[in-house]
Amino acid sequence: MADQNSLIAHLIELRSRVLKAVSSVFVVFLCLVYFAQDLYHWLATPLLEALPDNAQMIATDVASSFFAPFKLTIVLSFFIAIPVVLYQVWGFIAPGLYKNEKRLVAPLLLSSTLLFYAGMAFAYYVVFPLMFAFFTSVVPEGVVNNTDITSYLDFVLKLFFAFGLSFEIPVAIVLMCWTGMTTPAALRAKRPYVVVGVFVLGMLLTPPDIISQTLLAVPMWILFEFGLIVGGIYTKDKNNKNEEEEIQE
Template sequence: MTEEHGEDTPQTLISHLLELRNRLLKAVIAVLVVFLCLFYFSRELYTLVARPLMDAMPVGTQMIATGVASPFLAPFKLTLYLSIFGAMPFILHQAWAFVAPGLYKHEKRLAVPLLVSSVLLFYAGAAFAYFVVFPLMFQFFTTVAPEGVAVTTDISSYLDFVLALFLAFGFAFELPIAIVLLVATGLVTVEKLSASRAYVVVGCFVIGMLLTPPDIVSQTLLAVPMWLLFEIGLLFGRAVQRRQADQDDPATDGD
């Protein structure tokens, strides 16, 4: 009895804070390890990220560095962000290990697939931006430049621009996860979301207008996938809703 009581005793606030500190320290170390592994290739990584714009630029033009330290800081900043993105599965694992003891069994069964799928969807959004959106968008920008204007983009400005788009598309691709969470927590039903489909489509284009440059190409390339992801989220939301209904059905429990 004594041992069971000791295991069930809640951890003190100090022990929780110590565990949180250890989890955060492990996450920082993971980012640092990835950063050290990638830093040697920082220039190559920047060239890779800049490739969509460089391929679209007119022949004879190139990117420039207007700041004294930009040739060093831009690749350094990119490598740091890539290190955080690369270590994200481990960071989420540490977050999961911290909160998991306080979750119910059915919450754990739902949380693990959501964590894994959220990481994969974020990476898919960033990949979609790089391989689909960037080539079309930069080709459009370089072709509409007025005559006599040389397209010579600053490397720091370009990095800030593409990082914002990576984040925008990455988080936009998290829409199915948000829908599943809303349905699972009972904040909204699939039927209500389906009835609001027209408003959601308009909202997708508004978000595309706010998060992307002011051109119809990039706005559409964000809005249309968001709408498709909304429909995918509805499918998974229906599955979660049916599963909750089966669990709450006394006849099902009796069987």
């Protein structure tokens, strides 16, 4: 009976946390929906600046001029509310963690959020201008590059997710070292395979041009090396603590 009551209490708390997370996204959405058209124009700026004078974006569906900015606002609301969502996740799992686990998980949640934002910012401010300048420069003669607004939105959202997730490599490395799946030394030994792997991922996650592929692969490689440094520091601290506990015993 006690176990059943405990399970019900956890489910009630989970529902409360989920409602708070969804509410935070909804509140941000209400604040942004009035500016939906402006937000889409901001998102389209890298392409609009790269288009020639005689080209512009178009809406091929009747309702796409409404739904494209609306969809962007929903996705952007979730991105902005991620800190609140992760805080609710932390509030739910924290009571079940040990003290040393709490010291690791809290910084990881914060760093994973910042790294995801950094990946999106890198895509928007660095990758998009170079990539769209390349695409518009290779348009065949006699062809006008009029991009559909819905297709453009789907395209850039995929890149946002790709760059945001790829910037989570240091967090993934620290977690693997923490759980004992691998060690920094073992990952260093696999560095040649990792270099090849990041370029393959860059090829799969980005459009088929060398610029965007390289702009994704190189940061992933740098973040891998940074993850090795952080993972090595954590592994040393963990080993030192284990040795101190053994001495005390």
